[in-house]
Amino acid sequence: MIEQSDPGTAATDDGDRANRRRRAARRAGLVGIAAVAVLGVLYGVDVLFSNGNVPRGVTVAGVQVGGMTRTAAEQKLREQIEPRLARPVGLKAGDVQATLEPGSAGLNLDWAGTLDRAGSQPLNPVTRITSFFTSREVGVATHADTTRLVAALDGLRARTDRDPTEGTVRFDGLNPVAVDPKQGQKLDVANSVPSVVADWASGRQVELPVVTTAVRTTKAVVDAALQQVAKPSVAGPVTITGEGGKTATLAPDAIAKALTFEPADGALNPKVDQGKVVEVVKPQLADTEKDGKDAAIVFESGKPAVKESVDGVGVDWDKSLAGLLDVLKRPDNRVVKAEYAHKPAKITTDAANQLGIKEVIGEFETGGFAADSGVNIRLVAEKVNGAIVKPGDTFSLNGFTGPRGTREGYVDAGIIENGAPGRAVGGGISQFATTLYNAAYFAGMKDAGHKEHSYWITRYPAGREATVFQNPDGSSVIDLKFTNDSPTGVAIQTIWTPSSLKVVLWGTKRYSSVESITGEKTNFVDPPTKQGPAQNCHAGNGAPGFTVTDTKVIKDLSGKEVSRNTRTVRYDPSPKIVCGQG
Structure with missing residues (x-):
């Protein structure tokens, strides 16, 4: 059966529902209006009471000052931040820690400027509401003297800057030690300035930018060199076997002194200092080597002749030690065989014959020396006799003779000391120097350095002595040198007798004459009076000082003058020596 509803009843129900909806909407609208009104009142109150305050949620260098008045905020900042300003600022530049004195660096805090950065409370209601739940850091405003700050940062370079250190292996005695690589760094002052200005008052360490310089080695490379080369190398000695059953021992301590490591293309290359190795083992194999002898000029029947050279035999160290590094890495069979080679003389017979030493080119003779001085003059004459000065070489008397002391046979003899007679080992050698100087002078050799006596000795030519x-x-201290500027060699002959010394230079003539013109003595100075020593005093009248010139005139083989040089010499007066109570 089908039921049918009453159309009038349904219409009534629909109307009731519509009325209820309208009433609910009116109530919601009233609530919304009321809420907006309340918020509006709260907003107005907030605006009224917080106008001019620091915005909520603001922190300065970690100090919360949001919502406070500017006066209160500045006071709080001063209380909490100002103590920091008297303390050094912590800095970090790469891996280096440092500090900076704010006052010395020209740094001061601008309190008002800092609060100006925070601004004031916003009028936007949404921003005001969100400020209750968020925070905002405001950097400090700084008065910075840039010149002083840059100078202060530059002053840190001694601590912050460093050159790169390559990794290597060094030896502490016999113990190999790994040295890890360390990159270089230099403080970037220009970009450090803003970093310091921004963060110096934060209480935190300020990171400073640095420019780094890479290294070519790595820790792994260093460790490999340590384990594979350094440690095995000093694990035991190395034996060098020479001829005739002779051996030399290269001990671990000598190996440690000779072995170094050099970085190259990302590797660490071991290097053996051959000179240090040879210094240790060469004396041990000296008996297996034979020294060569240079060709020499000898004087037979008053003329020069060539004494033939003799080649020597010695260890070829370059060849012998070429494989030493491989031997050092071995745990056993640490043996090196010495390889020998002929060693030609420095001056061969052929070379000596081609020097052109054939005729006298200059000579000079002196005499009048005492017997004790004669002993020293004879010794140095024997030493120098036959010396060869090759083209372009410079002869040095002190260098050629070496030390002239009692060990070499020289004796105490007379000298002139401060214008008065004295004694010293090697006295009289100046007479040899003067004789050699004059022989070289008249041979036309180039003066390479000499010094006259302070006081004139009458047996020597004035202005032409040494x-x-x-x-x-x-x-x-004081030397006599001359250079052989001729195209041929020069040989020095010395002829000594108990009363005279003659020095002759042999070579190939290139000048027809070398003349010495001695000028007049001028500018005389009277001798002062000086009290002699209490013992062994020798009274003397002294001699005046004066100035003299020597002019050297050289003419070539055609007789044409090719040079004229004048030297001015000033002699001090020799004091008058008074003995006893004057």
Whole structure:
């Protein structure tokens, strides 16, 4: 059966529902209006009471000042931040820690400017509402003297800057030690300035930018060199076998001193200092080597002749030690065989014959020396006799003779000391120097350095003489040198007798004459009076000082003058020596 509803009743129900919806909407609208009104009142109150305050949620250098008045905020900032300003600012540049004094660096805080950065409370209601739940850091405003700050940062370079250190292996005695590589760095002052200005008052360490320089080695490369080369190398000695059953031992401590490591293309290359190795083992194999002898000029019947050279035999160290590094890495069979080679003389017979030493080119003779001085003059004459000065070489008297002390046979003899007679080992050598100087002078050799006596000695030519002097250890103080500027060689002949010394230079003539013109003595100075020593005093009248010139005139083989040089010499007066109470 089908039921039918009453159309009037249904219409009534629909109307009731519509009325209820309208009433609900009106109530919701009233609630919304009320809420907006309340928020509006709250917004107005907030605006009224917070106008001019620091915005909510603001922090300065970690200090919360949001919502406070500017006066209160500044006071709080001063209380909490100002103590930091008197403390050094912590800095970090790469892996280096440092500090900076704010006052010295020209840094001061601008309190008002800092709060100006925070601004004021916003009028936007949404921003005001979100400020209750968020925070915002405001950097400090700084008064910075840039010149002083840059200078202060530059002053840190001694600590922050470094050159790159390549990795290597060094030896502490016999113990190999790995040295790890370390990149270089330099403080970037220009870009450090804004970093310091921004963060110096934060209380945190300020990171400073640096420019780094890479290294070519790595820790792994260093460790490999340590384990594979350095440690095996000093694990035991190396034996060098020579001829005739002779051997030399290269001990671990000598290996440690000779072995170094050099970075190259990302590797660490071991290198053996051959000179240090040879210094240790060469004396042990000296008996297996034979020294060569240079060709020499000898004088037979008053003329020069060539004494033939003799080649020597010695260890070829370059060849012998070529494989030493491989031997050092071995745990056993650490043996090196010495390889020998002929060693030609420095001056061969052929070379000596081609020097052109055939005729006298200059000579000079002096005499009048005492017997004790004669002993020293004879010794140095024997040493120098036959010396060869090759074209372009410079002869040094002190260098050629070496030390002239008692060990070499020289004796105490007379000298002139401060214008008065004295004694010293090697006295009289200046007479040899003067004789050699004049022989070289008249041979036309080039003067490479000489010094006259302070006081004129009457047996020497005024303005044309020389003295020499050595320290007790044989090191040179005053030397006599001349250079052979001719295209042929020069040989020095010395002829000594108990009363005279003659020096002759042999070579090939290139000048027809070398003339010495001695000028007049001028500018005389009277001798002062000086009290002599209490013992062994020798009274003397002294001699005046004066100035003199020597002019050297050289003419070529055609008789044409090719040079004229004048040297001015000033002699001090020799004091008058008074003995006893004056």
